[in-house]
Amino acid sequence: MAFVELAGVCHAYGGAGTPLAVENLDIAVEKGEFAAVVGPSGCGKSTLMKLATGLQFPQAGTVTVDGERVSRPVSLAGMAFQAPTLLPWRTTIDNVLLPLEIVRPHRSRIRRSRAAYRERAEELLAQVGLEGAGEKYPWELSGGMQMRASLCRALIHAPQLLMLDEPFGALDAFTREELWCVIRDLHRTTGVTIILVTHDLREAVFLADRVVVLTSRPGRVLEERRIDLPRPRELDVTFTPQFQTIVHEMRDHIIKARG
Amino acid sequence: MRHSTITWAAPTAFTLFSLLLWEAAVKLFNIPPFFLPPPTAIAEAFVRFGPAIASESLYTLITTLIGFAMAVVFGLGLGLLVGASRTIYAGLYPLMIGFNAVPKVAVVPILVLWFGIGGVPAVLTAFLISFFPIVVNVATGLATTEPELEDVLKVLGASRLDVMRKVGIPRALPYFFGSLKIAITLAFVGSVISESIASNHGIGNLMLQAQAQFQVPLIFAGLVALAVEGIVMYALMAWVEKRMTGWAHRGGHAA
Secondary structure: OOOEEEEEEEEOOOOOOOOOOEEEEEEEEOOOOEEEEEOOOOOOHHHHHHHHOOOOOOOEEEEEEOOEEOOOOOOOEEEEOOOOOOOOOOOHHHHHHHHHHOOOOHHHOOOOOHHHHHHHHHHHHHHOOOOOOOOOOHHHOOHHHHHHHHHHHHHOOOOOEEEEEOOOOOOOHHHHHHHHHHHHHHHHHHOOEEEEEEOOHHHHHHHOOEEEEEOOOOEOEEEEEEOOOOOOOOHHHHHOHHHHHHHHHHHHHHHHHHO | OOHHHHHHHHHHHHHHHHHHHHHHHHHHOOOOOOOOOOHHHHHHHHHHOHHHHHHHHHHHHHHHHHHHHHHHHHHHHHHHHHHHOHHHHHHHHHHHHHHHHOOHHHOHHHHHHHHOOOHHHHHHHHHHHHHHHHHHHHHHHHHOOOHHHHHHHHHOOOOHHHHHHHHHHHHHHHHHHHHHHHHHHHHHHHHHHHHHHHOOOHHHHHHHHHHHOOOHHHHHHHHHHHHHHHHHHHHHHHHHHHHHOHHHHHOOOOO
């Protein structure tokens, strides 16, 4: 069985009878896989995030994570969003440590062994290129750096599933590509399963093992495509004909589907 | 000129200039002192009635501060409650707006009926008039918690209380401390209203008596005393705000 599996999932926010946000969604993500979900705005990408993490439960169909049907928040998941949502009254490192003050079993331990946890947070910050920025406040960091810190916060409790909701949407092109590489490296070194929700096809193709394209509301799977570009991928790969063919083909498909 | 010099020199100069203008206008247009006393006459009243003004000011200050303290405790508690629960918010909000719309001067007779003439109605009026901005601000601060951040924490198994403790309450603090500045000024309004209607003490009562005896400079001296108290308390609250929530003023754009 896949690590994350949505089978025949229908969901509407307003309860039964209201327009569906997603319809008959079948998505399976293997352990350690990097999956990207692409679609126009309002295709239910954020709904997918909430369903897979147990913040919402589907009206029909089942969501399974790690062999267990989701019936409560999935604490083995970490999340990051387009807005870094760092707390301005905490230093960067304290922001990164925040999840450990919540999640079991760390919440009962963090008071006693804060030093050990801080060390771990500093390692993580170094991994994303934020060495020594731990004592700074979020507003002293650039947008890209805030996003890196937000990724660290999502990863501090060593989640097995990382859910990313358009994490690079608000960044400039260069910073975005830098962060693609950060995510790529984090995926390689931690082996975490990643589901990236985005509307950027290039981003999806560069990062993911598999790209799932959703239709506009109600979201359904329009196309699924395995990306066989060899890893590790460097940014140069985005300029190869092979890469561009994949992006073009998928783009054509999406445009056709929209009519 | 250095910035810090401007911050104290400019207000001082403006205040002195206004006083001079006032004095000159009274002299120039021959305004009788029982209509508008010049600043010098008010200063004279201060010297003559110094002890009375001082003790009545202190009385008003204490009355105000007790009412204000009650408003802080009650306002903070109710604000947290209203901000934490959508149901309580929906249920209580119209009621509170209605309550706030009632001019507090109209409540004083009822308070007198219940508690008699004196300090208690003044304390209660100060309390009633100043708790509303605290409630609204605390509730707003809580309600502006980003839903994404709530999701991040809820996935980890955070309870409502966890979200409040880690995010909601710290986020509401700048709103809370900001509201104290408004609340303390309003508290003075409340206590003085009540004192001038139904009390034997306080600046409000002093001014009422001065009016009855036609001691116009003393009325104005009372006003000045109130203004000074108001400014001092406001400055104190502003200082507390800055001390407690410096992060909110250093970089508002983050998060």
